[in-house]
Amino acid sequence: MEQAGTIAFNSGAVPHPVTSGPDAIKERIFSQIRSDLERIEAEIERQLTTRIPMISLVGRYIMGSGGKRLRPLLMILAARLCGYRGKRDAALSVVFEFVHAATLLHDDVVDHAEVRRSKPAANTIWGNPAVVLIGDFLYSKAILMAVGHDKLSILEVLTDATTKMAEGEVLQLINSDNLEIDEREYLEVVTRKTAVLISAACQIGGLFASGSPSHVEALREYGHHLGIAFQLIDDTLDYTGDLKELGKPVGNDIQEGKVTLPLIVALQNGDAAATARLREIFGADEILREDFLEARDLVIRAGGIDYTQRLALEHVNEAKEALSAFAPHPTRDLLLDIADYVVFRRA
Amino acid sequence: MEQAGTIAFNSGAVPHPVTSGPDAIKERIFSQIRSDLERIEAEIERQLTTRIPMISLVGRYIMGSGGKRLRPLLMILAARLCGYRGKRDAALSVVFEFVHAATLLHDDVVDHAEVRRSKPAANTIWGNPAVVLIGDFLYSKAILMAVGHDKLSILEVLTDATTKMAEGEVLQLINSDNLEIDEREYLEVVTRKTAVLISAACQIGGLFASGSPSHVEALREYGHHLGIAFQLIDDTLDYTGDLKELGKPVGNDIQEGKVTLPLIVALQNGDAAATARLREIFGADEILREDFLEARDLVIRAGGIDYTQRLALEHVNEAKEALSAFAPHPTRDLLLDIADYVVFRRA
Numbered sequence: 001m002e003q004a005g006t007i008a009f010n011s012g013a014v015p016h017p018v019t020s021g022p023d024a025i026k027e028r029i030f031s032q033i034r035s036d037l038e039r040i041e042a043e044i045e046r047q048l049t050t051r052i053p054m055i056s057l058v059g060r061y062i063m064g065s066g067g068k069r070l071r072p073l074l075m076i077l078a079a080r081l082c083g084y085r086g087k088r089d090a091a092l093s094v095v096f097e098f099v100h101a102a103t104l105l106h107d108d109v110v111d112h113a114e115v116r117r118s119k120p121a122a123n124t125i126w127g128n129p130a131v132v133l134i135g136d137f138l139y140s141k142a143i144l145m146a147v148g149h150d151k152l153s154i155l156e157v158l159t160d161a162t163t164k165m166a167e168g169e170v171l172q173l174i175n176s177d178n179l180e181i182d183e184r185e186y187l188e189v190v191t192r193k194t195a196v197l198i199s200a201a202c203q204i205g206g207l208f209a210s211g212s213p214s215h216v217e218a219l220r221e222y223g224h225h226l227g228i229a230f231q232l233i234d235d236t237l238d239y240t241g242d243l244k245e246l247g248k249p250v251g252n253d254i255q256e257g258k259v260t261l262p263l264i265v266a267l268q269n270g271d272a273a274a275t276a277r278l279r280e281i282f283g284a285d286e287i288l289r290e291d292f293l294e295a296r297d298l299v300i301r302a303g304g305i306d307y308t309q310r311l312a313l314e315h316v317n318e319a320k321e322a323l324s325a326f327a328p329h330p331t332r333d334l335l336l337d338i339a340d341y342v343v344f345r346r347a
Numbered sequence: 348m349e350q351a352g353t354i355a356f357n358s359g360a361v362p363h364p365v366t367s368g369p370d371a372i373k374e375r376i377f378s379q380i381r382s383d384l385e386r387i388e389a390e391i392e393r394q395l396t397t398r399i400p401m402i403s404l405v406g407r408y409i410m411g412s413g414g415k416r417l418r419p420l421l422m423i424l425a426a427r428l429c430g431y432r433g434k435r436d437a438a439l440s441v442v443f444e445f446v447h448a449a450t451l452l453h454d455d456v457v458d459h460a461e462v463r464r465s466k467p468a469a470n471t472i473w474g475n476p477a478v479v480l481i482g483d484f485l486y487s488k489a490i491l492m493a494v495g496h497d498k499l500s501i502l503e504v505l506t507d508a509t510t511k512m513a514e515g516e517v518l519q520l521i522n523s524d525n526l527e528i529d530e531r532e533y534l535e536v537v538t539r540k541t542a543v544l545i546s547a548a549c550q551i552g553g554l555f556a557s558g559s560p561s562h563v564e565a566l567r568e569y570g571h572h573l574g575i576a577f578q579l580i581d582d583t584l585d586y587t588g589d590l591k592e593l594g595k596p597v598g599n600d601i602q603e604g605k606v607t608l609p610l611i612v613a614l615q616n617g618d619a620a621a622t623a624r625l626r627e628i629f630g631a632d633e634i635l636r637e638d639f640l641e642a643r644d645l646v647i648r649a650g651g652i653d654y655t656q657r658l659a660l661e662h663v664n665e666a667k668e669a670l671s672a673f674a675p676h677p678t679r680d681l682l683l684d685i686a687d688y689v690v691f692r693r694a
Contacts, residue, residue: 052517106483110476129457129520132479136453136486137513143490144506152497159491166484170399173476 022344029337032330033073039090040072040097047094047145054126058134062101062122070230071096071201074338078205078219081331082212092149092208096201098142099162103169105135110173153207161200168192172258179267179282181259187228194234195227202226218325222335225319230342232312235260236305239296261311262304263295270302309343316343369691376684379677380420386437387419387444394441394492401473405481409448409469417577418443418548421685425552425566428678429559439496439555443548445489446509450516452482457520500554508547515539519605526614526629528606534575541581542574549573565672569682572666577689579659582607583652586643608658609651610642617649656690663690 048059072093079089104116109128113121123131139162146158172189175181202223206216239262263282267275281287281295299305319339326332395406419440426436451463456475460468470478486509493505519536522528549570553563586609610629614622628634628642646652666686673679 050514052514052521054521055514055517106479109479128475130517132453132456133513133516133520137510137517139483139486140506140510140513144510147499147502147506150499152494152499155494155502159487159494163484163487163491166480166487167397167399167402169480170402170477170484173480174399174401 022341025337025341025344029334029341032334033077036073036076036090037069039087040069040076040093043090043094044097047098047141054130055134055137058105058122058126058130059101059138061119061125062105062138063097067097067100067117069097070338071100071198074198074223074226074335075201075205075208077331077335077338078202078223079209080205081219081326081329081335082206082209082215084205084209088149089205089208091145092154092204093201095142095146095158096197098138098145099158099165099197102135102139102142103165105131105138107169109135110169149208151207154204157200157203157207161196164192164196168196176258179259179263179279181264183261183264186259186261186264190228190231191224194231195224198227198230199223214325218322221322222319222339225315225322226339226342229312229315229319229339232261232308232315233343233345236262236308236312238262239299239305261308262299264304265307266299266302266304269304269307270298274298274302312343316340369688372684372688372691376681376688379681380424383420383423383437384416386434387416387423387440390437390441391444394445394488401477402481402484405452405469405473405477406448406485408472409452409485410444414444414447414464416444417685418447418545421545421570421573421682422548422552422555424678424682424685425549425558425570426556427552428566428673428676428682429553429556429562431552431556435496436552436555438492439501439551440548442489442493442505443544445485445492446505446512446544449482449486449489450512452478452485454516456482457516496555498554501551504547504550504554508543511539511543515543523605526606526610526626528611530608530611533606533608533611537575537578538571541578542571545574545577546570561672565669568669569666569686572662572669573686573689576659576662576666576686579608579655579662580690580692583609583655583659585609586646586652608655609646611651612654613646613649613651616651616654617645621645621649659690663687 044063045060048056048063050056072090075093075096076089105122107113108116108121108123109131112123114124115121122134126134143155143159143162146155168189168191171185172193175185175189199220200223203216203220206219211219238260259282263278267278270278278295278298281291284291287295316339320336323332323335391410392407395403395410397403419437422440422443423436452469454460455463455468455470456478459470461471462468469481473481490502490506490509493502515536515538519540522532522536546567547570550563550567553566558566585607606629610625614625617625625642625645628638631638634642663686667683670679670682
C-alpha cells in the first residue's frame, strides 16, 4: 500500500503539496475539515430527532458507528470549490449520509451480516423488519431533505443515482457466488454500488453552488473515479486488512460469497492448481478460516491484490486529473489529498 | 355491508346519481375508467422494462397480481377534475403504483407473509434479499419518474408522504402484538400507512393540472378520508371476508398479530369473559383456526365490525363532502361513486 501511495504522488496529473506519507496526508486533511465535520454531525443529529424513538435510536447507531462522512464532506468541498460560502451546505450534505446509511441497513439484512465496523450489525439487535423499515425511512427522509433545496437539477442527479444504486444492489445479489463474473461486470456493480453516490455528492455540490457546467461535470468525474478507487481498495482490504483497523472481520465479503476483483484476477491469472483450489474453496457452502487464509495467499500470489491496487491508482489519478478544470485553490488541494488518502488508507 | 352502503347513499352530502347496489356502482365506475386503466397498464409495463430481468420479473409479479390501480386512477381523475385533458397524466400516475408496490414487497418481508392475493408472496419465490432490493428499486424509480415532471410542489407532497408512510410502518411494527393500542393510535397508523399515499395521489393530480389551491386542498382531503375508509374496510374484511373474494387468507393480519380497530373496539366494549378470552387468543404465540373463528364471533358480537364500518362510512361521507368544492361534473360523480364503492366492496 505504501508503494501504491508513492506512485500516486509521482504520477498525479495536477501538482499539489508534496507529503511524506499517509499519516501526514491524514493529518493535513483532518486539520482542514474539523469544523465541517462538526457541522455535519450536528445536522445529522438534528435530522435524526423524530417522535419515534426507535427510528432515532437505530439511525444514530448506524450513522454513529465510525463512518468517515466521506459523502457529505465531498459535497461540501465541491460546493466550496465552486465558490459557495454560506451555511446551508450542511443540510444538503447529510442527504448523502442518510442514503448511505439506508443502504448499509438494507445490505446488512440482505447479507445476513452479524458485524459491521466491529459492532453487532443493526439487524442482530433490532431484527430484520425494523431494519428494513428504518432503512426505508432514512431513504425517504433523505429525498425529502433534498427536495427542500428547491433545485430540480439536484433531485434529478440524486434520484438517478439512487435508482442506479438499487439496480447495482440487485446485480450484485444476482452475481454473488458467481465465479464466472468478469472484470467488466464487476466494475459495473462497483460503479453502481459505490461510485454513483460519491459522484452524485460531488456533482450536487457543484450544482448547489451554481457552478459552471464544465465545473459540475469535472466534479462528477472526480467523484466517479474516486468512488471506483474507494471500492477497489475496500475489496483489497477484505483480503489484506486487519480486523482491528478495518472494523469488520477480514474476509467478511468472502464469507458472504462476494466475488470481487482480487479473486476474479486470481481465477484468470493463477496457475491451474491455484485456480482449481480457489474454485473449490469459493464453491463450498461454508468457507472455514484456514481455507480463507489459504485462498488469500493464492489470490496474493496470483497478483489479484497488486492488480486491483494498480487499477485503483489509475482511477485516483483520473479523479485528480478531472480537477485540473479548476484553478489552484486550497479546496482543490484538499480534494487531491482526499483522492490520495483513498489509496493510502488501511481501514 | 349492504346496509352500510345504503346509508352512504342517503347521507352523501353531495347529490349524485342514485344507484341500486354495489354491482351497479362497480359497473358504472368500470365503464368510465376502462381506457384510463389501459393507459395505466401500458405505462407500468413500459417503466418495468429494465436490463435486469429479475427486476422486471418481480415488478410484474407484484404489480400484476390483481391490484385495483386505485392510486394511479385517483391521480388521473383528480387531474381531470381540475381541467387536465392531455396524455402525460399516465406517466405520473404510475408513480403511486410503484411506491405502493415497493411497500407491498417490504411489508411481505416484514410480515413473513406467505400469501398475497391468493398467490405465493414474492419473498417465498425470490427470497427476502431480492425482495428488499427490488422494493428499493421500485421506490427509487418512482421518485425518479416524479422528478421528470419538473414540479417541485409535486415532489414536496410525494416525499413528505413517503416519509410519513415509512414512519407509519415503523409505528405499526412497534405496535404489532400490542393489545393496549387505542383508537387514536390505530388511526394514526392507518393515516400514515394508507391514507397519506392515497391523499398524495389526489392532491398531486390537482397540482399536476395546476388546480386552484382550494381545489388542490379539497382533493387532498377527499383522498385522506377515502384512504382511512379504505383501510378500515380492509380491516373489517380480515374478519368478514371470504378467502376467494379477498385474495388473502381470512384472518391473515390477525395471524400476524396486527391489532386493528374491530379488535380494539371489542376489547373495550366486550363483556369481561369475552375480553379475557380475546386477550388469551391474541396473546398466544400462534393463533389456531378454531381460535380465530371464536375470536371473530366475539369481535362481531362486541360490535367491533359494526363500529368500524360506521366509522368508515363517516370518512366516506367526509370524502364526498370535500368534493363539494367542485361544480357538478361527470368526473366528480365518478369520484363520488369510487368513495361509495370503497365501503361496498367485499374484496
